[in-house]
Every structure is written in C-alpha cells, then in structure tokens.
Amino acid sequence: xxxxxxxxxxxxxxxxxxxxxxxxxxxxxxxxxxxxxxxxxxxxxxxxxxxxxxxxxxxxxxxxxxxxxxxxxxxxxxxxxxxxxxxxxxxxxxxxxxxxxxxxxxxxxxxxxxxxxxxxxxxxxxxxxxxxxxxxxxxxxxxxxxxxxxxxxxxxxxxxxxxxxxxxxxxxxxxxxxxxxxxxxxxxxxxxxxxxxxxxxxxxxxxxxxxxxxxxxxxxxxxxxxxxxxxxxxxxxxxxx
Amino acid sequence: xxxxxxxxxxxxxxxxxxxxxxxxxxxxxxxxxxxxxxxxxxxxxxxxxxxxxxxxxxxxxxxxxxxxxxxxxxxxxxxxxxxxxxxxxxxxxxxxxxxxxxxxxxxxxxxxxxxxxxxx
Numbered sequence: 024x025x026x027x028x029x030x031x032x033x034x035x036x037x038x039x040x041x042x043x044x045x046x047x048x049x050x051x052x053x054x055x056x057x058x059x060x061x062x063x064x065x066x067x068x069x070x071x072x073x074x075x076x077x078x079x080x081x082x083x084x085x086x087x088x089x090x091x092x093x094x095x096x097x098x099x100x101x102x103x104x105x106x107x108x109x110x111x112x113x114x115x116x117x118x119x120x121x122x123x124x125x126x127x128x129x130x131x132x133x134x135x136x137x138x139x140x141x142x143x144x145x146x147x148x149x150x151x152x153x154x155x156x157x158x159x160x161x162x163x164x165x166x167x168x169x170x171x172x173x174x175x176x177x178x179x180x181x182x183x184x185x186x187x188x189x190x191x192x193x194x195x196x197x198x199x200x201x202x203x204x205x206x207x208x209x210x211x212x213x214x215x216x217x218x219x220x221x222x223x224x225x226x227x228x229x230x231x232x233x234x235x236x237x238x239x240x241x242x243x244x245x246x247x248x249x250x251x252x253x254x255x256x257x258x259x260x261x262x263x264x
Numbered sequence: 265x266x267x268x269x270x271x272x273x274x275x276x277x278x279x280x281x282x283x284x285x286x287x288x289x290x291x292x293x294x295x296x297x298x299x300x301x302x303x304x305x306x307x308x309x310x311x312x313x314x315x316x317x318x319x320x321x322x323x324x325x326x327x328x329x330x331x332x333x334x335x336x337x338x339x340x341x342x343x344x345x346x347x348x349x350x351x352x353x354x355x356x357x358x359x360x361x362x363x364x365x366x367x368x369x370x371x372x373x374x375x376x377x378x379x380x381x382x383x384x
Contacts, residue, residue, distance in 0.1 A: 037319060042271030044326050048301045049272045051330070053279025055294045061285070 150244035
C-alpha cells in the first residue's frame with residue numbers, strides 16, 4: 024500500500040514537471056509561430072516598403088501636378104486679365120479723344136482756358152431818362168436782367184459767357200449793389216456787355232423769341248443790342264483783365 | 265498525463281495570445297530554442313524507450329539546452345559569427361538521430377509483437 028502511494032505521488036510530481044515542460048514547449052512553439060507569421064507580415068511590409076515609397080512619390084508627383092495645374096490656371100487667369108486690361112487700354116485710346124474734348128468743354132464752362140470763337144454779344148443799356156417816371160428802377164438794368172440773359176444764353180448752348188470781359192464760371196455770383204452790379208467782386212456800371220460763345224444764330228433766335236427775354240427787357244425799358252457773327256475772345260478766369 | 269496535455273494547451277494558447285513584439289533579429293533565438301526543446305523532447309522519448317530515462321536529466325536538459333542555444337545565438341550575433349548555425353546543425357543532427365532511433369525501436373517492437381502473434 025505504501026509503495027503505490029509513494030509511486031502515485033512521484034508520478035504526480037513527475038506529471039507536474041512534465042506539464043511545466045510542455046507548457047514551456049507549447050509556449051515557445053506557439054510564440055515562435057505567431058512571431059514568424061507576424062514577421063512574414065512585416066516582411067510583406069518591408070517588401071511593400073518600396074511599394075509604399077513608390078506610392079508616396081506618386082502622391083507627391085500628383086500633388087505637384089495638381090499644384091502646377093492650379094498655377095497654370097492662375098497664370099491663364101492673370102493673362103486674360105492682362106488681355107482685358109490691354110483691350111480696355113486700346114478702347115481707352117479711342118475714348119481719350121472724347122475725354123479730352125469733354126475736358127476741354129468742361130474747362131470752357133469752368134473758364135479755365137481762354138477761348139475764342141463765334142458768338143453773340145448782348146449789350147444791355149439803361150433806358151433813357153424818363154421824366155414821367157418817378158422811380159429810376161423802372162429804367163435801369165438790374166442784375167435779374169443779366170441773370171435772365173445769361174440763363175437764356177446757357178440754355179441755348181453757350182459754351183462760355185463773360186460780362187464786360189469778365190468770365191462767368193460755375194461759382195460766379197452777380198449781386199446788385201445800387202446802381203451797379205457786382206460780378207465776382209468786381210463792380211460794373213451800365214452798359215453791360217454780355218458775350219457768349221456758341222452758335223450765333225441759335226443764340227440770337229433764342230434771345231429774340233416772341234415773349235422771351237428780348238421782349239421782357241424791352242418791356243422794362245432797357246435798350247438791348249444784339250451783335251452776332253463776330254469772333255469773340257475771352258480770357259481765362261484767372262488771368263487779370 | 266492530463267496535466268501535461270493541459271500544460272501544452274495552456275502554453276500554446278498563451279503563446280498565441282501574447283502580443284509582445286520583439287525585434288526580428290531575436291526571432292533567431294526563439295527558433296533555436298524551439299529546435300532545442302524539440303531535440304530534448306525526442307531525446308527524452310528515446311531514453312524512455314531505451315529504458316534509460318531520467319527525470320532530472322530530461323528537465324535540466326530541456327531548459328539548459330534552450331538557454332544554451334539562445335545564448336549561443338546571442339553570442340554569435342554579437343561576435344559577428346553565425347554560431348546559431350552550429351546550434352541548428354547540432355540539434356538538427358541529434359533530432360534526426362533521435363527520431364531514427366525511436367523509429368527503429370518502434371519497428372523492432374512491432375516486429376517482435378508480430379512474431380509473437382504469429383507464433384501464437
């Protein structure tokens with residue numbers, strides 16, 4: 024009885040040792056197996072390293088190409104912009120003459136340049152002394168008369184107007200100061216010579232319109248003289264008269 | 265017997281489940297260790313069949329061979345000599361010898377059994 028028990032215990036310890044041995048064996052083999060399979064994978068990866076690199080290069084190339092394309096598009100856009108600009112420049116060349124003419128005209132209106140040309144000369148003179156009239160205002164030229172004439176002349180296409188040789192411009196003012204009128208700070212007595220550059224016929228006919236300025240002025244006992252068809256010269260605004 | 269099978273299964277599952285990554289150059293050591301353990305196992309079987317089996321020799325041989333093979337490979341890697349080839353060669357030759365001996369013994373036993381049966 025004793026020996027089998029001892030034998031049993033011995034076999035038990037033996038089996039424990041064996042189990043330990045087999046555990047180590049199994050572990051080593053399995054681990055080696057899994058490691059080698061993992062290695063194979065990494066090997067595939069290292070084999071694919073070239074592939075990966077190639078892929079990377081290809082991606083870089085694609086990136087570069089895309090960038091090139093973008094830049095090319097940008098260049099094209101800029102070029103078309105330049106073309107547009109050039110075209111507008113060429114158009115502008117044609118327009119420059121228009122602009123210059125317009126500027127010239129505007130300058131004439133502003134009185135910045137001396138002008139000369141055909142026009143109409145309107146002379147407004149105080150009426151003859153009328154002993155019947157108590158009020159001398161009834162027969163002298165007022166600034167409103169001058170205004171009316173100037174407005175009429177402008178409306179009918181006068182390009183430049185002067186009063187007694189003084190240019191009228193956009194900011195001109197005409198004030199009545201007793202028996203004289205002040206044009207831009209300069210006093211003028213009657214008679215007032217209003218010169219206008221433009222089409223003499225048009226200006227004359229517009230002044231002489233029935234019921235127009237002419238009639239009103241005559242109604243106010245003002246002596247009006249129209250003198251068209253001669254070359255009128257006007258100084259620039261800033262030149263001293 | 266059951267315990268040893270259990271240990272084997274446990275070891276295999278443990279080895280498959282472990283996710284430790286070791287550098288590929290150390291995989292050589294492991295292969296050597298596998299070879300050493302197999303050699304020792306077959307050596308033990310042969311010894312058992314030849315009735316010269318000893319527990320202590322087997323267990324000590326098992327672990328010592330593994331350690332020695334791994335150490336040799338390690339030394340070889342660091343010396344620049346492929347010493348693990350020596351271990352592989354030695355263990356491989358011994359493995360084949362052991363298996364051959366086991367085969368012969370089994371064949372002899374089988375033949376003996378057959379003879380006995382025939383005589384009966």
